[in-house]
Amino acid sequence: MLGLTQKDFLLLLVVVVLTLLAPIILNPFPVNSSLGQSFNAGYPALMQRFAIFGILVIGFNILFGLTGYLSFGHAAFLGVGSYAAVWMFKLLSFNIIPAIVLSVIVAGLFSIVIGYVSLRRSGIYFSILTLAFAQMSYALAYSVLTPLTNGETGLQVYPSDPQYLAAEGAPSAPHVFGLPMAESTTVYFGDWQFTFEIGYYLCALMLILAFYLSIRIFRSPFGMMLRAIKSNQTRMNYTGLNTKPYMLWAFIISGMYAGLAGGLLAAMDPLTGAERMYWTASGEIVVMAILGGVGTLIGPVVGSGVIKYLENIVSKINDNVLHGAFNALPDGLENVIIKIIHPFVGEGWQLTLGLLFMVVVIFLPGGLVQGGQRLGALFSRRSRNATAADRDAARQKPAE
Amino acid sequence: MKRSHFSRRGVLKTGAVAGAGLMLPTYLRAQDSGFTNAPTGDTVTFGFNVPQTGPYAEEGLDELRAQELAVQHLNGEGDGGMLSTFSSKTLDGTGVLGKKVNFVTGDTQTKSDVGRASAQSMIQKDGCIMINGGSSSGVAVAVQGLCQEAGVIFMAGLTHSNDTTGKDRKANGFRHFFNAYMSAAAMTPVLEKAYGNDRQAYHLTADYTWGWTQQESMAAATEAVGWSTVQNVLTPVGAGDFSSYIAPVLNSGADILVLNHYGGDMVNSLTQAVQFGLKGKQVNGKDFQIVVPLYSELMAKGAGSNIEGVYGSMNWNWQLEDEGTKAFVKSFGEKYGFPPSNAAHTCYVQTLLYADAVTRAGSFNPCAVAEALEDFEFDGMGNGPTLYRGADHQCFKDVLVMEGTASASGNANMVGYDTLKIIEQTPRAQVEYPEDHPMFAGGSLGECNPGA
Numbered sequence: 027m028l029g030l031t032q033k034d035f036l037l038l039l040v041v042v043v044l045t046l047l048a049p050i051i052l053n054p055f056p057v058n059s060s061l062g063q064s065f066n067a068g069y070p071a072l073m074q075r076f077a078i079f080g081i082l083v084i085g086f087n088i089l090f091g092l093t094g095y096l097s098f099g100h101a102a103f104l105g106v107g108s109y110a111a112v113w114m115f116k117l118l119s120f121n122i123i124p125a126i127v128l129s130v131i132v133a134g135l136f137s138i139v140i141g142y143v144s145l146r147r148s149g150i151y152f153s154i155l156t157l158a159f160a161q162m163s164y165a166l167a168y169s170v171l172t173p174l175t176n177g178e179t180g181l182q183v184y185p186s187d188p189q190y191l192a193a194e195g196a197p198s199a200p201h202v203f204g205l206p207m208a209e210s211t212t213v214y215f216g217d218w219q220f221t222f223e224i225g226y227y228l229c230a231l232m233l234i235l236a237f238y239l240s241i242r243i244f245r246s247p248f249g250m251m252l253r254a255i256k257s258n259q260t261r262m263n264y265t266g267l268n269t270k271p272y273m274l275w276a277f278i279i280s281g282m283y284a285g286l287a288g289g290l291l292a293a294m295d296p297l298t299g300a301e302r303m304y305w306t307a308s309g310e311i312v313v314m315a316i317l318g319g320v321g322t323l324i325g326p327v328v329g330s331g332v333i334k335y336l337e338n339i340v341s342k343i344n345d346n347v348l349h350g351a352f353n354a355l356p357d358g359l360e361n362v363i364i365k366i367i368h369p370f371v372g373e374g375w376q377l378t379l380g381l382l383f384m385v386v387v388i389f390l391p392g393g394l395v396q397g398g399q400r401l402g403a404l405f406s407r408r409s410r411n412a413t414a415a416d417r418d419a420a421r422q423k424p425a426e
Numbered sequence: 427m428k429r430s431h432f433s434r435r436g437v438l439k440t441g442a443v444a445g446a447g448l449m450l451p452t453y454l455r456a457q458d459s460g461f462t463n464a465p466t467g468d469t470v471t472f473g474f475n476v477p478q479t480g481p482y483a484e485e486g487l488d489e490l491r492a493q494e495l496a497v498q499h500l501n502g503e504g505d506g507g508m509l510s511t512f513s514s515k516t517l518d519g520t521g522v523l524g525k526k527v528n529f530v531t532g533d534t535q536t537k538s539d540v541g542r543a544s545a546q547s548m549i550q551k552d553g554c555i556m557i558n559g560g561s562s563s564g565v566a567v568a569v570q571g572l573c574q575e576a577g578v579i580f581m582a583g584l585t586h587s588n589d590t591t592g593k594d595r596k597a598n599g600f601r602h603f604f605n606a607y608m609s610a611a612a613m614t615p616v617l618e619k620a621y622g623n624d625r626q627a628y629h630l631t632a633d634y635t636w637g638w639t640q641q642e643s644m645a646a647a648t649e650a651v652g653w654s655t656v657q658n659v660l661t662p663v664g665a666g667d668f669s670s671y672i673a674p675v676l677n678s679g680a681d682i683l684v685l686n687h688y689g690g691d692m693v694n695s696l697t698q699a700v701q702f703g704l705k706g707k708q709v710n711g712k713d714f715q716i717v718v719p720l721y722s723e724l725m726a727k728g729a730g731s732n733i734e735g736v737y738g739s740m741n742w743n744w745q746l747e748d749e750g751t752k753a754f755v756k757s758f759g760e761k762y763g764f765p766p767s768n769a770a771h772t773c774y775v776q777t778l779l780y781a782d783a784v785t786r787a788g789s790f791n792p793c794a795v796a797e798a799l800e801d802f803e804f805d806g807m808g809n810g811p812t813l814y815r816g817a818d819h820q821c822f823k824d825v826l827v828m829e830g831t832a833s834a835s836g837n838a839n840m841v842g843y844d845t846l847k848i849i850e851q852t853p854r855a856q857v858e859y860p861e862d863h864p865m866f867a868g869g870s871l872g873e874c875n876p877g878a
Contacts, residue, residue: 069541177634177661179567186868221550301538341544342547
């Protein structure tokens with residue numbers, strides 16, 4: 027189906043269903059219940075981020091997962107894409123099509139330059155080079171190229187901007203041919219409430235396309251070549267193959283994915299700032315990929331989803347919410363439980379993330395996807411008889 | 427991508443569910459009230475969006491304390507704080523328009539992107555009708571823009587850049603805190619009196635919006651009284667080590683160093699300037715002096731005894747003697763055990779001002795609230811008679827000029843709180859400016875946006 031094997035098609039189908047039904051799946055609790063107020067994640071802004079960062083990490087995974095080259099400066103492409111998109115809004119119009127197209131192109135060109143230089147080295151030197159380029163871009167955007175980036179305040183669209191192609195009466199917010207991104211329909215279903223937003227569905231569509239493309243790349247001869255580079259680049263060179271062009275292409279594709287993500291971020295919210303390129307943002311991408319499962323197809327989407335969920339949902343749980351959640355318990359016990367949970371929520375969300383990351387890296391080197399596979403194996407009859415040899419194989423080649 | 431596997435049962439099931447969903451009597455489209463997040467039921471939700479991690483986390487957490495206190499007072503808990511001293515008497519401790527006030531909190535991490543994401547979640551998920559907070563002008567400007575688009579009111583917290591109510595002003599955004607221009611206007615007469623007219627100033631400036639507007643304002647105001655600006659050097663934010671920027675000051679011929687830095691940067695640059703012996707130096711036959719245009723308690727705490735004899739300005743200080751200040755300091759001190767910072771004060775006041783405007787307008791509609799806030803004159807909030815100017819949504823009130831001193835109490839916990847002394851309360855008339863002043867030009871409020 028669509029040039030995919032049965033198994034891959036099934037995976038694609040799962041992703042399609044999950045993304046299309048996300049507004050429902052992510053709002054499992056009634057909107058006014060305390061569970062709903064704490065844990066519902068089905069509001070457009072967050073779902074957009076799930077999709078956008080999913081795209082970003084899928085792209086990163088094409089580079090890191092297939093070739094094993096760890097780029098530590100991927101956020102630079104995201105930032106460049108966002109700046110390109112916002113400039114399109116400022117100069118042309120709020121139509122997002124030119125903005126997204128240009129952000130992909132600009133990020134692609136930018137990755138040719140960075141890739142050409144960085145790929146002359148491998149391993150840790152490659153990582154440091156990409157990191158250096160990203161920090162350089164950050165510093166440029168922050169304080170040198172301020173006419174282009176508006177420095178720390180960030181680039182945004184002002185009513186006084188020219189917008190040469192803006193049609194009369196077009197919405198003064200990002201739109202596709204007049205259909206505003208922010209337009210949404212809310213459906214009330216008893217106590218439940220689901221919001222379906224145009225912007226989210228655009229991101230979802232892009233995510234599905236990006237995911238499909240990534241499957242095709244993984245299964246193509248090109249993907250096979252990249253994997254060969256990962257397993258032994260020296261041997262590839264000895265057989266007379268020039269691996270450079272393959273590496274560069276992987277780097278460019280990966281950069282263009284990041285540019286797309288950056289363009290979409292700007293399309294959902296027409297503002298961008300230099301901190302999108304900061305090294306912690308690059309680090310976050312690496313953490314997302316490793317958490318989900320490097321080199322797996324679905325891992326990047328899982329990893330980015332988990333981190334964005336923690337960042338947006340767990341960081342907002344404060345003591346008030348905790349008291350609300352545990353007020354059925356006797357006072358003494360309630361306070362003890364809240365004391366225990368307190369360091370892990372609210373401003374302590376990064377602690378939770380850190381612990382989760384440690385657990386994953388130590389016990390599930392193949393990421394959460396490997397955890398899922400283990401769980402699956404536990405319940406399926408066929409794999410229960412799987413021998414220790416299988417597990418050893420999984421350990422050597424985690425979740426591939 | 428189609429695989430026609432529609433079973434009859436599947437189609438029937440889907441159809442039935444979809445039909446039931448559509449026919450549910452509670453089915454509504456968007457909002458009927460005409461504005462975003464109109465509160466239904468007996469509660470209303472405020473969003474407190476402050477940095478809880480990152481360089482300005484201390485300020486953010488102090489803001490959060492004050493916001494929590496404001497909500498308690500609005501709901502009639504505690505001693506009511508400034509409700510009794512506020513000149514407008516509409517708030518009576520029964521919530522706002524009879525609705526109990528709830529709040530949600532978010533962490534901006536001092537990053538515009540994160541601040542916007544957090545504000546979006548407050549608006550879209552928690553149904554917040556007002557966002558309050560911010561401890562960095564970049565974040566405040568970004569979140570203010572978001573609130574304008576979404577159609578909710580933004581009550582800015584600590585943001586000192588001219589741009590917040592200048593170039594980036596928005597119809598749905600309001601600022602109670604003072605700004606860089608006011609700091610410069612208030613400090614210059616004091617500096618002139620203390621240091622004379624013939625001075626050579628050297629500026630070290632944090633390289634972002636706030637730093638630029640701060641430097642521009644200080645240079646313009648001091649040059650008007652005869653000072654000259656030797657040089658302005660931009661320093662990256664969060665540089666940590668400023669020694670390479672401070673060493674050239676020694677040989678530049680300048681006799682004043684103006685540190686346009688905030689937070690941890692100011693603590694580091696001031697400490698290093700003192701270590702380089704700038705304070706005791708003689709240049710051009712005069713004592714070398716250091717000036718820090720924007721002070722905060724938390725910075726003073728970090729800089730310890732280095733701030734002795736250094737002038738700066740503040741929006742408000744807990745040592746003021748008026749009734750409003752006393753009431754606020756008392757209830758804050760009783761709850762938390764130490765005095766509030768001026769970041770805490772501005773967030774507390776902003777929350778009460780919003781609640782009062784809603785009550786006077788009789789509606790939560792952002793446009794009605796904005797109208798109630800515009801050109802609103804009030805008193806009893808710690809700053810004396812204050813005006814919320816309608817033309818740019820900036821508050822005008824007295825500005826405090828502070829001097830760093832040795833700790834009066836010797837109590838280590840009070841460093842920062844009692845190591846700043848109020849030396850002058852600059853009257854409001856002296857810091858006022860027309861709304862189209864060149865430093866604030868280039869922006870327009872636009873139309874008030876009620877959203878939905």
